[in-house]
Amino acid sequence: MKKIVIFYGSTTGRTEGVAEKIAEKLGVPSSNVYSASDIKKVDIASYDVFILGSSTWGDGELQDDWYDAIEILKNENLKDKIVALFGCGDSYSYEDTFCDAMGILYKELENTGCRFCGAVSTEGYGFSSSSSVVDGKFVGLALDEENEDNKTDERIDNWVEELKKCIG
Structure with a gap:
């Protein structure tokens, strides 16, 4: 079985809550769920699957905890590791980011x-632009906890089922 770690960047707690829901659905122990700010405490090489989440701030910016963490992570040997992404944003007030x-x-x-897995169709989302759309799909699970929290659980369930196929 592949060893999974989840890192999240969360200022208000919403992205952390999503990370915890994803962990529960995938059977990832809470001891393998970390704030991105704690990345230095984790033995990156011991994991096969990385689930990474961030809220979007300001004018389309990465959440603060990720600035150092992403530099650390991208300098690790991620060859053949699986990466799945999720993000939280506001599709109404910040529809262009x-x-x-x-x-x-x-x-x-x-x-x-x-190797990325977990791309999601943009169907059913209301937004005008996003750098997280590549080849017509979100690069991971996009969530709007501000305006569409009623869709979160179903979106997580569907995404987790796709991840299970990808992870094996």
Whole structure:
């Protein structure tokens, strides 16, 4: 069985809550769920699957805990590791930068040799632009806990089922 770790960047607690829900659905122990600010405490090489989440701040920026963490992570040997991304954003007030932080994580890691899984269709989402859309799909699970929290559980359930297929 592949060993899974979840890192999240959360200021208000919403992204942390999503990380905990994902962990529960995948059977990941809470001891393998970390704030991105704690990445130095984790033996990266011991994990096979990385689930990374961030809220989007300001004008499409990465959550603060990720600035040092992403530098550490992208300098690790991620060759053949599986990476799945999730992001929280506000598709109404920030419709032109919806879940951009997830797109930033993707861009930072795309040349590390990792294998991404968990892309999600943009169908059913209301937004005008997002750097997390690549080839017509979100690079991971996009969530709007501000305006569409009633869709979160179903979106997580569907995404987790796809991840299970990808992870094996």
